[in-house]
Amino acid sequence: MPLDVMGLFFFAYRDFVGDADALLERQGFGRAHHRVLYFVNLRPGMPVADLLDILKITKQSLARVLRQLVDNGYVEQKTGETDRRQRLLFATEKGRALFETLSATQTSRIEAAIATLPPEGKRTVLRFFVGMVEPEDRGLLDRLKLTEEL
Amino acid sequence: MPLDVMGLFFFAYRDFVGDADALLERQGFGRAHHRVLYFVNLRPGMPVADLLDILKITKQSLARVLRQLVDNGYVEQKTGETDRRQRLLFATEKGRALFETLSATQTSRIEAAIATLPPEGKRTVLRFFVGMVEPEDRGLLDRLKLTEEL
DNA sequence: AATAAATGTCAACAAGGCTGACATAAATTT
């Protein structure tokens, strides 16, 4: 049993998400806000339904978090042009700035960890992650352009 | 910015922890119980203080979860021999059985993901994880014998 | 004998999951 992978996965993720916590708290936000900010920054113009699929939470849970981000001016919603029922999500300038601040420590941590690996290390790690994702969601990873280095 | 690492890390961890959720729910347990069960199985006889350091939660949060595991016969507490203030934690037979059930799907997922990697793949992934952990906690990883393959 | 450490416990609170029910506007189907 790959107990070592399980344990190290836990510690690595714990410290990865922990990076942003102190900064988030200052804004009155939590990890849920950070996740939304990440995806809205990654793919601006994403409809709400896509975000629900990604986060695998209910629309009520998302609504609470999204509302706070919109009310505080970090995220904007625009009516879709082809389908006017959709609310497309965009980070505002303020939202992008906050995301970059939140990402700064995570970025350093990731880059430092990758720097200790052999040349093909990053590719190997990314391929491992993709392999851990439910096969039916791997197309989503491609659509989000998260697999371009593979 | 290594946006791809951040995103894939999220998806991989989401599906990794999701594996056990349905099974846990049947027992009336959650992810917090699973984490305790993991560490108690990994290093039987661990004192409460170590578990608090590892999980980075308050003793009150841990107490609630631990209480339920003890009351339902999944974990036992024994008084420490050298220091009688300590309550050393052990999984019962029932606790080990539950942990193995919970781990079965995670194990398959991990092994399948590793199987897609080049020969040194597992080592590379483990080294990445260690690199993501706070330097001050790396000694803990050694003491837990999570770094023996490195 | 006094203090410190390891653990437990009570109470109250918050974030962020959940379910169920219902509402609205826009697109699609009949």
Place this chain on the structure above:
DNA sequence: AAATTTATGTCAGCCTTGTTGACATTTATT
């Protein structure tokens, strides 16, 4: 044109698992 479905939002209430603060007990250490 009417009926239905889809995308989204909202209200209300519940649960798990985090939090803080205060205090108690037992055992070690000074």
